Amino acid sequence: MFKHLLLAIDGSDHSKRAAQKAIDLATLEGNGTIEILYVVAGNKSKSDVLQYGDSDSASRKRKLMLTPFEEMIAQAGIKYETTVLHGSNSAAESIIDHANKNDFDALVIGSRGLGTVQTMVLGSVSHKVMKHVKMPVLMVK
Amino acid sequence: MNYVEKLKKEWLGNVRGDVLAGIVVALALIPEAIAFSIIAGVDPMVGLYAAFCIAVVIAFIGGRPGMISGATGAMALLMITLVADHGLEYLLAATILTGIIQLLFGIFKLSSFMKFVPRSVMIGFVNALAILIFTSQLQHFVGETWIMYSLVALTLAIIYILPRFTKAVPSTLVAIIVVTAIAITMNFGVRTVGDMGALTQALPVFALPNIPLNFETLMIILPYSVALAIVGLLETLLTASIVDDMTDTDSNKNKESRGQGIANMITGCFGGMAGCAMIGQSVINVKSGGNGRLSSLVAGIFLMFLIIVLGGLVVQIPMAALAGVMIMVSIGTFDWSSLRNIHRIPRTDAIVMVVTVGTVVYTHDLSIGVLTGVVLSAIFFAWKVSKVRVEKYLNDKGDVRTYEIHGQLFFASVTDFLDQVNYDESVHKVVLDISDAHLWDDSAIGAIDKIEHKFDQRNVKVELKGMNKESTDLMDRIGGLSKASGH
Structure with missing residues (x-):
């Protein structure tokens, strides 16, 4: 049922909780696999390059950010792979696109838990994803 | 490709x-x-x-x-x-x-x-x-x-x-x-x-x-x-x-x-x-x-x-x-x-x-x-690296003073370093341990020269210890010159 999972993360605490739930889900039947997806969206490239100097350093920082997630999943004895998507217009669109183009049994995603005003300005990634992804979605609060 | x-x-x-x-x-x-x-x-x-x-x-x-x-x-x-x-x-x-x-x-x-x-x-x-x-x-x-x-x-x-x-x-x-x-x-x-x-x-x-x-x-x-x-x-x-x-x-x-x-x-x-x-x-x-x-x-x-x-x-x-x-x-x-x-x-x-x-x-x-x-x-960088730490100790007999220098010695840091050297102590030998220091420029060599010179006047022997290769090379190039010119 839930063998091949897509776990979309942004490095926040919400994603940590989402990762835990993804592990729970993947171990239900055993033999599950998880693909971790991180999207470098919008102006993230610009602010990362400014903050870390160049693209290589920015990539290294992202790898460091992803490591705890990979370790979490590896420790649970689950096979995983990591995908980082670059240059996208919006994180939501990239997640939707990647999810629908590949064969996943479910998508697990954390909710940022923004307020009304923040959601209005930033837009809710998880809400958009829920609406357009053609598979079961587990939104972790 | x-x-x-x-x-x-x-x-x-x-x-x-x-x-x-x-x-x-x-x-x-x-x-x-x-x-x-x-x-x-x-x-x-x-x-x-x-x-x-x-x-x-x-x-x-x-x-x-x-x-x-x-x-x-x-x-x-x-x-x-x-x-x-x-x-x-x-x-x-x-x-x-x-x-x-x-x-x-x-x-x-x-x-x-x-x-x-x-x-x-x-x-x-x-x-x-x-x-x-x-x-x-x-x-x-x-x-x-x-x-x-x-x-x-x-x-x-x-x-x-x-x-x-x-x-x-x-x-x-x-x-x-x-x-x-x-x-x-x-x-x-x-x-x-x-x-x-x-x-x-x-x-x-x-x-x-x-x-x-x-x-x-x-x-x-x-x-x-x-x-x-x-x-x-x-x-x-x-x-x-x-x-x-x-x-x-x-x-x-x-x-x-x-x-x-x-x-x-x-x-x-x-x-x-x-x-x-x-x-x-x-x-x-x-x-x-x-x-x-x-x-x-x-x-x-x-x-x-x-x-x-x-x-x-x-x-x-x-x-x-x-x-x-x-x-x-x-x-x-x-x-x-x-x-x-x-x-x-x-x-x-x-x-x-x-x-x-x-x-x-x-x-x-x-x-x-x-x-x-x-x-x-x-x-800011120079200011940060110019913090030189000097540890001093005497030997058991109390006649050899050792200065252990930690940090980068260059134009911005020598003044602080020199301030910590006491020339009027009654010892007969001074050891400058620079194994954890690096001499970067003329000012650094000058500072070492100055210390040697001042102790020399007081008949105190000065020993340099643990200099790294680069610092030695620099010393040979610059220090050699100043020595030859009659110090």
């Missing part, structure tokens, strides 16, 4: 995405090129020709496929006084000279020198640029009516709200069309692009700047060209890194420097102002699906095509719409995450960033800001 395959991939690897993105970029480039011309104080055509020439030339010879170059705010801001004092012809000459300087920069592979520009200075650079673009729009508000204010507000509202509903058309373009249509049909009589200068619906033609070719001219344009070359390359290499990151590919920074140089030389010969890579446009290009050389070529050609066909309409764009677009550009340029992170980065980095911004806003010159930032960072 061989050369032909690489070239084919860079040009034809993404035809559909590049063409579409190029068109989107061309539409976004027009208002910016016009606005930047107005900032520099020249006719809109000067910026449009620059955008056209640079985008087309860079498509062929740039080192970072997918990056968009053209007339930019950073460069326009540097030209204001040159144009005001000497006129357009001198600007064109300065543009060509800027290109020559950048070409040399690329040929001698100096892009690695950019590592001397700290990140906090780069952040200060973009933030200052954003502030200057914003303040440069304020003049358009002076003495205006509420009609103009509401048109600006409407422009901004469309730009920011429309993407919530559709991303099929660039919201900036819709905003400009709607606001222009309103201004024309309602006959508001607000100031338009046409009021700011002429717009000729013709391709640029080759003509060398009409200036006296003498030393005096060179002395007028050289300072501007140097500043333009530095700022242009700085923004270009930053943008190249951003595009590298967005596309997850690498780029040739020295080739890009050479390309920028040639592009500016050609632009100057075709009546365009100096330009460089554009952060905002490059980001738009990649987000719209462009990542190959074709995107820049399409952007340049489509921009020129639009001007030739629709030039009559373009001059009717109200300045209010343009000001609105520029306010959006300045908001987009500002690195907002730097404000969020400012309490997390080291205090000195935050100071460097703020001083860089402050200097630029005060002088209206990005190159002075960058220079100030670099110098200040260097001072």
Whole structure:
């Protein structure tokens, strides 16, 4: 049922909780696999390059950010792979696109838990994803 | 991958995405090129020709496929006084000279020198640029009516709200069309692009700047060209890194420097102002699906095509719409995450960033800001590494004093170090243990010499211990000299 999972993360605490739930889900039947997806969206490239100097350093920082997630999943004895998507217009669109183009049994995603005003300005990634992804979605609060 | 395959991939690897993105970029480039011309104080055509020439030339010879170059705010801001004092012809000459300087920069592979520009200075650079673009729009508000204010507000509202509903058309373009249509049909009589200068619906033609070719001219344009070359390359290499990151590919920074140089030389010969890579446009290009050389070529050609066909309409764009677009550009340029992170980065980095911004806003010159930032960072660095720790102890008999020196010995740190040496102690031997220290320059050798000399006068023996190889070499070169000269 839930063998091949897509776990979309942004490095926040919400994603940590989402990762835990993804592990729970993947171990239900055993033999599950998880693909971790991180999207470098919008102006993230610009602010990362400014903050870390160049693209290589920015990539290294992202790898460091992803490591705890990979370790979490590896420790649970689950096979995983990591995908980082670059240059996208919006994180939501990239997640939707990647999810629908590949064969996943479910998508697990954390909710940022923004307020009304923040959601209005930033837009809710998880809400958009829920609406357009053609598979079961587990939104972790 | 061989050369032909690489070239084919860079040009034809993404035809559909590049063409579409190029068109989107061309539409976004027009208002910016016009606005930047107005900032520099020249006719809109000067910026449009620059955008056209640079985008087309860079498509062929740039080192970072997918990056968009053209007339930019950073460069326009540097030209204001040159144009005001000497006129357009001198600007064109300065543009060509800027290109020559950048070409040399690329040929001698100096892009690695950019590592001397700290990140906090780069952040200060973009933030200052954003502030200057914003303040440069304020003049358009002076003495205006509420009609103009509401048109600006409407422009901004469309730009920011429309993407919530559709991303099929660039919201900036819709905003400009709607606001222009309103201004024309309602006959508001607000100031338009046409009021700011002429717009000729013709391709640029080759003509060398009409200036006296003498030393005096060179002395007028050289300072501007140097500043333009530095700022242009700085923004270009930053943008190249951003595009590298967005596309997850690498780029040739020295080739890009050479390309920028040639592009500016050609632009100057075709009546365009100096330009460089554009952060905002490059980001738009990649987000719209462009990542190959074709995107820049399409952007340049489509921009020129639009001007030739629709030039009559373009001059009717109200300045209010343009000001609105520029306010959006300045908001987009500002690195907002730097404000969020400012309490997390080291205090000195935050100071460097703020001083860089402050200097630029005060002088209206990005190159002075960058220079100030670099110098200040260097001072902070020297100050930090100049902290030398000295541990002192006596041997059991109490006649040998050891100074264990930890840190970097150089011009900024020797005074502190010397203060900690006590010459009047009654010991018969002093050991200077520098196994955990490094002697960097003449001042460091001088300090050691001075200590030896002073103890010598008091008949105390001095022993140097644990000097590393580099320090020994330096000592042999400099110290040997001073000894030989009769110490």
